[in-house]
Amino acid sequence: MERTQTTSVPHAAQPGGTGPGTAADQDRRRAVRRMKTLATGLLLVVALIYVLAKWAGAAGAGGWAGYVAAAAEAGMVGALADWFAVTALFKRPMGLPIPHTAIIPTKKDQLGQSLGEFVGENFLSDEVVRRRLRSVGIGRRLGGWLAEPRNADRVTAELSTALRGALTVLRDADVQAVVGEAITRRADAQEIAPGLGALLGKVVADGGHRRVVDLVCARAHDWLVLHGDSVMSAVSGGAPGWTPRFVDRKVGDRVYKELLRFVTEMRDMPEHPARGALDRFLTDFATDLRTDPDTRARVERLKSEVLGRGEVQDLIASAWGSVRAMIVAAAEDEHSELRQRARAALLSLGRRLARDERLQGKVDGWLEGAAVYVVTTYQHEITALITDTVASWDAEQTSRKIEAHIGRDLQFIRINGTVVGALAGLGIYVVSRVFGG
Known part of the structure; x- marks a missing residue:
């Protein structure tokens, strides 16, 4: 399924919304309509060929008319069968209450539940997470990345910004009270x-x-x-x-x-x-x-x-102000001892990670353990996010959304059904003529 990234239009873009969706959805729907027109047109062409072939056969045009009529007849059957199958996914064909049709609207919640279980069993298992992370080699890659001076500078700058932001958000009175206590x-x-x-x-x-x-x-x-x-x-x-x-x-x-x-x-x-x-x-x-x-x-x-004594408590509390000002000043100054030491430490860590396989193994082990803990502890919450999200979607809009993404391929199935049916019908007719005399 192709993935297109565009800007949202000012209406609901969610499957449960009532608006036209994103511009990408509109483009997909137009493409689906074109493919529907093509598949339906091919069905009409085959039907017309069948009528003409039967007329030609009745008019004594020769044996070839029977072959063409058989191929066209089987092509119509294949086209109609695939039309029914494709349509039954999203709605009831011709509005008839035929069992096991309109599968997506009626089975939306079950599909969401099955999708959540599938993701949990096949993507959030202990073995899968460990195998995937081990194949990536995060420790080695991280070491090589940190060993580059420009990357170490970037991380140092980001850490300094985060530190300044954290110290700015903290209220001095609260911190002083906590420190003093x-x-x-x-x-x-x-x-x-x-x-x-x-x-x-x-x-x-x-x-x-x-x-x-x-x-x-x-x-x-x-x-x-x-x-x-x-x-x-x-x-x-x-x-x-x-x-x-x-x-x-x-x-x-x-x-x-x-x-x-x-x-x-x-x-x-x-x-x-x-x-x-x-x-x-x-x-x-x-x-x-x-x-x-x-x-x-x-x-x-x-x-x-x-x-x-109050003087001692005031001294303890005021120590935070001095420490905070010192840290903020050091974080803002690119040439401060704090930032230079942080940069040197990052470069040293990167070089060690890039060379030391034991350290790489430790880092990979820590990351694997953390990832496994998250997916095993919160597996139900993660899969429930999928299930609950699908359950919250409107059935009709969900069908439209899914059809917009896979509808073109499904219409190709109709076209293929017409062609394959015609070939199969022609083959059957040829065999029956050869062995039937």
């Missing part, structure tokens, strides 16, 4: 003290905290140098009122110098006892975080208090 729920469900203890213990064991201690000592030393008067004033201000002022100043000066000396030694002496005490404190604290129930409970309470 997800982070909070995950943090509440996961105890962090043991993990913090393990991390702290690893940092102390590797000496990773020493740079932090060095930085704190250096900053403390610099602060003391710049704010010596403030330290001495604080010490003097805390002295009893009955002590002389010069004594307070002496004590403050002494405290400041000792404090400065202590911090300076801690800064300059990696093996200072205070540093060792700090190492032991951090080690013990890391152990308590992992094993001490009271310490772990305190950390969990502190975590809940921090997460419950």
Whole structure:
């Protein structure tokens, strides 16, 4: 059956519609009418030949008239028989209620059901789908296609457009709420003290905290140098009122110098006892975080208090805005790191797929499994689409639609029936004359 693609006219183009259908349908109907005229004309010609041959035979024209009359008679019988068969597919011949006629209008729903079952059994089976996909070699073809730089550029551009569209459609408030809830729920469900203890213990064991201690000592030393008067004033201000002022100043000066000396030694002496005490404190604290129930409970309470603060929730929610803006900007920029990495990944995947038969087999297996799952899970829904669609069509319009597509071939059957019938009739007449004397 030929398939013609044209523009629809402004009427119902569906089989169940009442309009003339598409322009292609109108062209097909005109072609069918021409073939009907030709087939009917051939029948009339044969009938005329039969009449003339019988007249010629009665007038003594000779034996040839009998041969022509026999051929013409059988041609009429063949033409009428095929006319009846073709007409019976679409309507009742001459309007007579003959059984097993008007097959398509009366059996439309059964035909739709049979067509759905035929498609389901022969096209949507596990074996057929797997065999067809395996013969196509999708993995190898996909690899060769992706290995072309222009195709990788095209896929990257399409993915970027889809990503931008998805991020544009999403409402920031909804995403922020989901992100905030997800982070909070995950943090509440996961105890962090043991993990913090393990991390702290690893940092102390590797000496990773020493740079932090060095930085704190250096900053403390610099602060003391710049704010010596403030330290001495604080010490003097805390002295009893009955002590002389010069004594307070002496004590403050002494405290400041000792404090400065202590911090300076801690800064300059990696093996200072205070540093060792700090190492032991951090080690013990890391152990308590992992094993001490009271310490772990305190950390969990502190975590809940921090997460419950509005400022923290706002910070978590606002993180989405920054991430979204960063992704959109990267997706729009053809030279961004994101798009360049995506393009490189696609090219690498394409080259691997084109060469690696194991990877091709995996991809083909995934696609086969997905396709088989779809057709086996939704086979009934797919076949029901065919059955329900055919059932929804108007019987008369369905007949016209089908006749428009296959009517020309059916009219050729009438023509062939006329010719074959005439030849068969002539052959029978010849045999009967030869053996009948």
